[in-house]
Amino acid sequence: MHKCNCENPLVPEIVEVIDIIDETPDVKTFKVSKIGGGVPFDVMPGQLAMVSLVPVGEGMFSVSWQEDNDHLQFAIKRVGLMTDELHRIEVGQKLGVRGPYGNGFPVEACKGKNMLFIGGGIGLAPLRSFIKYCFKHREDYGKITIIYGSRSYADLCFKDELFDKWPKEKETEVYVTIDKPEEGWDGHVGFVPSYLEELNISPENTIAVTCGPPVMIKFVLEVLEKMGYTDDQVITTLEMRMKCGIGKCGRCNIGSEYICLDGPVFTLAQLKQLPPEW
Amino acid sequence: MKEITAKIQETAARLLESGQVDIFIGWQKGEFEYNTKPFFAHNVEEAKNLVFDEYSIHNLSNYLLKFRDGHEKIGIVVKGCDSRGIVRLLQDNQFKRDRLYIVGVPCPGMKDPLKRMYEDSGFAVKKPADSEMAEKCRHCIQPNPVIYDELIGEEKPPLLKGERFKEIKELEAKSYDERYAFFEKVLSTCIRCYACRQVCVACNCRTCIFDETKPQWVGRETNVSDNMMYHVVRASHMAGRCIECGECERVCPVDIPLMLINRKLIKDVAEFFGPYEAGIVYEEGAKPPLSMYKEDDPDDFI
Amino acid sequence: MKVFKKGRLEKILDKLSESAEVYVPMMRGAQSGFFDYKTYNPDFDELVLEALNVLRPPKEVVFPQTEKMYSFKQEGQDVIIDKVYEDENPRIIFGIRACDLKAIEYLDEVFLTCGYEDAFYKKRRENTVFIANACYTPGKNCFCESMGVNPVEPELADIVLREYSDEGYVWEVKTEKGENITRLISDLLEDKEVQLPELKKFVIKVDYDGVAEKLKGLFEHPMWDRLSEPCQTCGICTYICPTCHCFDIQVKAWGDEGYRFRCWDSCMYREYTQMAGGHNPRETAKERFRNRFLHKLEFFYERYGKPLCTGCGRCVFVCPSGVSIVKIIEEIKGA
Structure with a gap:
């Protein structure tokens, strides 16, 4: 493997x-x-x-x-x-x-599903590889929704894709928010979890993939549960300190799983089997 | 010792019962008659496990660092040297006096349970000869607690016999090259387990310079140069702050004579800025000599 | 039976040292460990083959505390890796005990299985011969038997030594590698039928059965608060453990050249899991202590089907705060 x-x-x-x-x-x-x-x-x-x-x-x-x-x-x-x-x-x-x-996102298992990507800050970087993969294999995936937020407009990553390229893709909606109002910004203001709740994207045949600061992930997971997503429908990618990358040096374990080898991508169902040390 | 144990148990039970303290730190017996070890009593029932005996050697004041961010009230047993550790923590603003109930016990000199554990292991290990008393206690100038709420037992005379800085003077008399060779030899064996730092009550920095990664000040290789860097930097941070409990040297698994370094600094600080003994008296707001500046500070050693 | 008399030990070591680095248990000043026989100086060192064991386990022969990985040079924007330090020198560990050899088996699992082979470890490991020393008299803190180790039949050994009396050792060849080594010193061996001692009873017994399974539900058990109380998070237990293998990768550079090395790390150190952004999933002694024991008793078992402890007893007697894995297993059983 x-x-x-x-x-x-x-x-x-x-x-x-x-x-x-x-x-x-x-x-x-x-x-x-x-x-x-x-x-x-x-x-x-x-x-x-x-x-x-x-x-x-x-x-x-x-x-x-x-x-x-x-x-x-x-x-x-x-x-x-x-x-x-x-x-x-x-x-x-x-x-x-x-x-x-690492294992990477389950791109095969997600085929035929609607995709909901929820990112915060630099957390969009890993999601972006999956988002762009979906666009490259557009016919394999259903509706794509991207919700992304950052502290300010300046802190939004990949702006030309967010505002220009991705919204033009077929059956794709991109929602961007920033934490606090600022001059020149007429888009949504507020934190990602509350924006997600507001948008209330249906869980039907949908997989949610989230990545961002730990505190954002915590609240996003709560909101997704409220919206009716099961633990198998939620995917996240974790971060731990790593040195070797090949499951030898020890430090990135959560329980018996090594994030560098068995992760970094887990479904919420898998995560709930692990000790709460992430 | 039995009477002292009984009184400690009584005091701990009283304090835990009344809620005056939440945790009482003392010692308990381990599996063997000699491996007395630190113990944290949380309720009256557990207070019965407390002991004080000839192996109660650990400086428990270091454990207070585990609680420095909390609000628990803590009872703690201290001997003379350990009590200087409490002064260290108070002076360094690491702990509030009113969170502590200090039970002082004058110390007759202790034996080292760790040494006995090593000796009895069957492993090939050599610990420096101790006669009856632990090496660290042979140098003791302060067997009686300097700060306490309650004193149990009779005051004891200092255990130091002979000249205090004899070994230091011998070392000073050697040539620069001889001294360098000596320290190179002893420090080359360091395995960087950081036990000396972890048991040290004066090592109370929140982020130790050796754990700092931005930038990283000291390399992580176990070789003479990085080992020396570690010990020299740590020693200089001890100047005027080491309370001479000797725990660093006692726990070192490769027997590095760390107290030689610390005593040299104690002697120098006293000579240059003293007379001064770290942690002997607690005065609110007082600072160790190297934490303040005076216009007439000597500078001819620079 | 092939045997050798104790008086011939140094001759054997001299001979073996001609073609390999031979690591022998020694006391060197205050240090107790395996040292290269070539550096043996009878004025300062003492061979301690007869001792129960030495403090520093021989794992460092295959997994050194500091190991150079590769060196590099930078010129302007260009970088080259000019040398990779894979070490293939022939080595012999002479007198390794069954517990420490079992630990090598566990290190093999870590470094050679589960997706990747660690090339640095592999090269050293492949070129190391194990001459084990069977144990007939367990020490006060020994519990290897409870952890699935047979002290008189060390697994993985190429040759097994058996001290049959004060006179000498049986030399029992187990593998082809062992055959080859034996050929080098065959003139120092003699044939003799001797009576082997019986294995004495263990003082300590530990019941590990079912511990890994039980721990699955005990991650948030309050016992971890209490058990970790005395722990001062130094790294002695991890560094003298024959099975602990966590490492760090660091760089040493001066100007435009330098090398990357790895060195032992300890899960007891705060910095071990400290992330650059500030978050630390194992911030306090409790989390680090719990992770260490769960790794040994549960996580490693889940991954490799065995506990990461061979019952050598070292951590039990070196802990300045009196933490004992034997007690911890008992507590888990009783929890």
Whole structure:
């Protein structure tokens, strides 16, 4: 099931940054390809990869999109030492990557379903890989609803897709909200869970996929339950501190599951079987 | 000791009963006659398990850090050195005096249960010879509690025999190279288990510099250079703050003579800024010498 | 039976050291562990093959506390990985006890199964020969038998030594690797029929049966609050445990070059699960303590079908606060 393209799974492959996009004041998307072109490995939506700014550090990130056999995209928020440095690099910089890690979203099992994506902040990055996958295989999925929120307009990631590209897709609705009112914003204001409740998307033949800050997820799960979603209809992707990515180093366990190996994607039904340490 | 145990049980039961404290920290007996260990009594019934005997060596004041963010009222048994730990916590604003009920017990000198556990394990282990009393107690200058609400037992004379800083002076007399070689040798064996830090009441930083990742100040390799960095940085944070309980050295699984380093700092701080003994008297608002600046502070060692 | 007299031990070690690093139980100053015989200095070191065991388990021979993984160079925007340090040196662990060898079996599960093989571990492991030392006299804190270990028949051993009397050891070859090693020292062995000692009774017995299943429902049991009270979250128990294997990956760089290494980490440290964004799922001693024991007694069992404890007894006598896994198993049974 788990395949690694390198002989030694802890040694990264060197890739080149071919483009950097400023998403928000503290989020950038890095596009990377093998030196000479091509992806270092194939990734399914929701899978992870370890990215290293080699002399500084390594960090585990969700791959926010694989563009065919051309490049991988990582949307990375500046939160620590490594990501601080990463935000200072320029196009042409060589990075290390290893992966892909984790199970990814159940893209097959969701075929024929309506999809409800609920994201907050940088949590849209992993969802985006699934959203774009659905659009790429549009006929396989039913109606697509995307609810996304951030602190402010500036903090919304992937703005051109949110406001321009995705709403134009067939049978797709995109709802965007920001936490507090601000000048120039005439869209919805409020937190994601309450917006979700307001929109009250029917659970019928629908799978809800959510990712965002822990506190948002907590309330989103409550609202989904109220709206009639069963635990099997709700999917989330978890975050834990990771070092090895291959289920050896120990730290990312929740109960006997390793997030890097058995996760990061779980249905709510699966999560409820685990100790409440996420 | 039996009388002291009985009185501690009585006091703990009284305090727990009346609700004056929520938890009472003392010792209980373990599986063997010598492995006395820390115990947390939560109710009158449990107060019966409390003991005080010749193996009640642990400095329990460190456990107060577990409760520093709570509101529980805590009863705690302290010996002389442990009570200096309480002063440390009060001085460092880690604990409020009114949350504590301190039961002081003058200390006759203790034996080390950990050493006995090692010796009896059958494993190949060598712990420094202790005679009857634990090494740390041989250096004791303060067997009597310096802060308490209730004192149980008779005051005891200091256990230190002979010159206090004898070993330090011997070390100082050595050449720079000899000293470096000595510390390189002893610190190279460190396994970085951080037990010395974890049992230390003066190590009460919320985020220890060694756990800081942004930036990471000290490397995580177990080699001489990172080990030395760890111990040198920790030692300098102890200057003027170490209350000489000796727990760091006692729990070290590879027997690094940590108190040599700490005593050197105690001696230097007293010489430069003293006379000063950390945690001997509690005065509200008083600070250790290196936490304040005076215009006439000596600076010729810089 | 092939046997060797104790007086020949150093000769055997000398011979074996010609073609491999031979790790032998020694006291080196205050250190008690397995050290390379090539570094043995009789003025400072003491061979302690006869002792029950040594404090530092031999796991570090296959899984060193600090291990360089690869080095790199950066020039401008370019980065190259110039060397991967996979270590294939031949090694012999001489005198490993059954509990510590069982632990190697568990490390094999971790590093060599479940989706990925850890190449660093694999290379070391494949090139290590185990000369085990059968145990006939369990110590005061030993409970290996209760954890499914047979102290007189160490599994995975290439050769088993059996101390038949003060005179010497039986040399019992178990595998082809063992055959090959034996050929090197065959002139130091002799044929002799000897009476083997009987295994003495264990003082400590632990009933692990059903513990993993029972723990499934005890995650939020109040006993964890009480059991974790004395724990001061140092890492002694994890570092002297023959089965603990958690590690960190870090980098050392100076200017434009450096290396990435891994080093043992401990689930008892706060930083272990501290995330860059500030969240820590195991913030206090209670959560970390609970995770450690659940990992040993439940989670590992669920994943690999065995507990992550071989009953070596080390953590029982080294804990400064008197925490004992034996007591904890009893508490779980009684909960």
